[in-house]
Amino acid sequence: MKFATLADSSLDGRLLLVSRDLQQACDASDLAPHLLHAVQHWTAVAPALQQRYDDLNAARVKGAFALAPEQLLAPLPRSPQWCDGSAFLNHGRLMERAFNTPPIPEFDTVPVMYQGASDDFLGPCADVPLPSEADGIDFEGEFGVVLDEVSLGTPAEQALDRVRLLVQINDWSLRALGPREMKSGFGFLQAKPSSSFAPVAITPDELGPHWHNGRVHLSLQVHWNQQWFGHPHGREMNFGFHELIAHAARTRRLSAGTIIGSGTVSNVQRDVGSSCIAERRVIELLDHGEIRTGFMRFGDRVRMEACAPEGGSGPFGVIDQRVIAKSRGA
Amino acid sequence: MKFATLADSSLDGRLLLVSRDLQQACDASDLAPHLLHAVQHWTAVAPALQQRYDDLNAARVKGAFALAPEQLLAPLPRSPQWCDGSAFLNHGRLMERAFNTPPIPEFDTVPVMYQGASDDFLGPCADVPLPSEADGIDFEGEFGVVLDEVSLGTPAEQALDRVRLLVQINDWSLRALGPREMKSGFGFLQAKPSSSFAPVAITPDELGPHWHNGRVHLSLQVHWNQQWFGHPHGREMNFGFHELIAHAARTRRLSAGTIIGSGTVSNVQRDVGSSCIAERRVIELLDHGEIRTGFMRFGDRVRMEACAPEGGSGPFGVIDQRVIAKSRGA
Numbered sequence: 001m002k003f004a005t006l007a008d009s010s011l012d013g014r015l016l017l018v019s020r021d022l023q024q025a026c027d028a029s030d031l032a033p034h035l036l037h038a039v040q041h042w043t044a045v046a047p048a049l050q051q052r053y054d055d056l057n058a059a060r061v062k063g064a065f066a067l068a069p070e071q072l073l074a075p076l077p078r079s080p081q082w083c084d085g086s087a088f089l090n091h092g093r094l095m096e097r098a099f100n101t102p103p104i105p106e107f108d109t110v111p112v113m114y115q116g117a118s119d120d121f122l123g124p125c126a127d128v129p130l131p132s133e134a135d136g137i138d139f140e141g142e143f144g145v146v147l148d149e150v151s152l153g154t155p156a157e158q159a160l161d162r163v164r165l166l167v168q169i170n171d172w173s174l175r176a177l178g179p180r181e182m183k184s185g186f187g188f189l190q191a192k193p194s195s196s197f198a199p200v201a202i203t204p205d206e207l208g209p210h211w212h213n214g215r216v217h218l219s220l221q222v223h224w225n226q227q228w229f230g231h232p233h234g235r236e237m238n239f240g241f242h243e244l245i246a247h248a249a250r251t252r253r254l255s256a257g258t259i260i261g262s263g264t265v266s267n268v269q270r271d272v273g274s275s276c277i278a279e280r281r282v283i284e285l286l287d288h289g290e291i292r293t294g295f296m297r298f299g300d301r302v303r304m305e306a307c308a309p310e311g312g313s314g315p316f317g318v319i320d321q322r323v324i325a326k327s328r329g330a
Numbered sequence: 331m332k333f334a335t336l337a338d339s340s341l342d343g344r345l346l347l348v349s350r351d352l353q354q355a356c357d358a359s360d361l362a363p364h365l366l367h368a369v370q371h372w373t374a375v376a377p378a379l380q381q382r383y384d385d386l387n388a389a390r391v392k393g394a395f396a397l398a399p400e401q402l403l404a405p406l407p408r409s410p411q412w413c414d415g416s417a418f419l420n421h422g423r424l425m426e427r428a429f430n431t432p433p434i435p436e437f438d439t440v441p442v443m444y445q446g447a448s449d450d451f452l453g454p455c456a457d458v459p460l461p462s463e464a465d466g467i468d469f470e471g472e473f474g475v476v477l478d479e480v481s482l483g484t485p486a487e488q489a490l491d492r493v494r495l496l497v498q499i500n501d502w503s504l505r506a507l508g509p510r511e512m513k514s515g516f517g518f519l520q521a522k523p524s525s526s527f528a529p530v531a532i533t534p535d536e537l538g539p540h541w542h543n544g545r546v547h548l549s550l551q552v553h554w555n556q557q558w559f560g561h562p563h564g565r566e567m568n569f570g571f572h573e574l575i576a577h578a579a580r581t582r583r584l585s586a587g588t589i590i591g592s593g594t595v596s597n598v599q600r601d602v603g604s605s606c607i608a609e610r611r612v613i614e615l616l617d618h619g620e621i622r623t624g625f626m627r628f629g630d631r632v633r634m635e636a637c638a639p640e641g642g643s644g645p646f647g648v649i650d651q652r653v654i655a656k657s658r659g660a
Binding site: 078080081083086101102104105106110112113114115116117118119120129130131135152153174177180181182183184185186187188189190191193194247248250251252253254255258326327 | 408410411413416431432434435436440442443444445446447448449450459460461465482483504507510511512513514515516517518519520521523524577578580581582583584585588656657
């Protein structure tokens with residue numbers, strides 16, 4: 001199934017089902033008012049949602065309409081938790097050089113993960129208001145999973161059973177603020193403003209063999225101001241989502257609707273490019289002795305789409321956003 | 331006003347008003363179904379809540395009943411964000427010695443703050459299920475504020491206008507897990523299981539002159555297994571809540587219901603004791619050359635109560651909890 005969320009007057013928005021090809025949508029709020037409710041009551045509501053999804057794909061739903069991504073919120077405009085890993089170790093190692101931070105202890109064997117804000121996610125086409133270009137505005141392309149409730153202490157080998165949905169994320173980052181927050185030991189706070197999500201959240205079966213071993217086996221196409229920036233592949237994730245879930249649940253219960261992120265998609269092979277600017281900058285420094293690329297400016301756009309292996313539109317749709325100036329206190 | 335939350339079948343519980351002396355309570359869910367709703371619609375609902383609160387204190391509410399803290403959830407069983415500062419620098423400096431971590435950059439001038447989980451707060455008398463005594467189970471007594479919506483970039487001088495409620499918190503910590511997470515730069519995740527809250531959240535006017543300069547001017551009485559452990563005072567907070575709020579809102583909007591914490595209450599004067607075990611341990615090491623106090627064991631209890639300056643019960647009520655073993659996957 002594929003789900004999207006239409007803006008309305010509520011904090012959670014209104015649930016839509018979206019056809020497999022992302023062309024058509026229909027209301028599903030009579031079955032579950034919003035996507036968080038559907039995840040919280042999955043066993044009860046999934047069969048009826050599946051039936052309507054099948055009908056939508058067969059063009060049997062009266063009142064279906066053309067999907068308009070610019071009207072969509074994030075699939076979950078708010079969620080109980082957002083825990084973002086850094087499971088592509090290639091990215092982490094480059095960032096250590098970029099930030100000149102000491103090596104992370106046990107980086108190869110214990111996932112690293114930060115807790116992010118989960119109250120104010122942005123939709124796929126929403127403008128991104130930020131206070132200053134001097135903060136080092138950067139995008140980070142990622143994949144994520146949306147979970148049903150996970151008990152404290154759930155082991156990795158049972159964790160994938162709790163995955164209800166897959167999502168594609170832009171984890172906005174402010175690079176001028178990150179190093180100080182890392183050095184404080186308290187982790188990212190100002191350096192991580194609201195994250196953005198691709199239009200649809202999908203059940204894992206939608207990816208067929210491309211959801212495998214707790215990883216999204218797709219490449220992530222990233223364009224910055226209509227220029228190709230990278231298309232790194234998800235298969236190089238060094239920890240699978242099952243390992244990230246078990247890490248997050250080691251000392252806490254995860255509420256239904258919790259989102260776990262992969263961290264920036266990053267590959268060892270350099271000609272596939274990057275899914276964040278900071279990584280390109282450190283590669284420039286290593287390869288050419290100087291940084292050639294600046295961070296984003298107000299008015300800049302970033303576009304992210306996971307590649308459909310069969311061609312055509314990506315399974316999650318497209319993130320296409322513009323960064324704008326947010327004036328103080330406005 | 332004083333608010334509490336009665337357990338029911340919902341995630342947010344049911345709103346109660348509680349008399350000033352914490353003896354009586356009455357249902358207020360006809361005015362706002364739960365406390366988060368009240369904070370989200372404060373201007374609309376506060377006058378009617380104030381009227382009923384006045385009636386309750388004057389024994390004019392039919393159906394009022396004796397408050398039973400063991401039936402209460404946290405005042406906000408879940409909230410949009412939980413951002414916890416470390417604004418008592420005496421605590422931070424002792425922790426640097428305890429964890430043997432490098433000095434935090436700009437510690438005197440820029441607040442440090444971590445993002446915690448906010449989906450699963452514990453009530454004042456709830457058992458605290460944790461996976462292992464070997465994790466170094468510790469309590470941390472704190473104060474906190476519950477905010478109305480705060481715009482991105484709100485300056486400190488306007489921030490206290492957004493404070494709706496004050497709360498008293500036990501920010502449970504697992505000390506064996508903290509140092510590695512601090513060294514990763516990603517901050518606390520496994521080291522911070524669900525936090526617990528005192529029975530009532532109160533409007534700032536309830537403290538009279540003891541809410542001053544963005545600080546709670548009360549001492550926090552802490553007992554571990556019925557033994558006095560400390561009574562440090564809130565006035566030594568080096569950053570006020572207005573500064574913590576501005577710090578959190580520097581690059582993000584804060585949704586109504588966001589909770590900002592003070593960090594562990596800690597005083598320079600050592601004979602007032604501590605509000606966490608880790609601090610006592612490092613003081614023992616400094617004063618006696620050896621650590622004499624272990625962390626909590628399953629079955630241990632901790633009791634926390636902010637001292638009412640006039641004597642009698644503390645304005646927030648009492649946190650009194652027991653730590654228990656949570657078996658893996660149970």
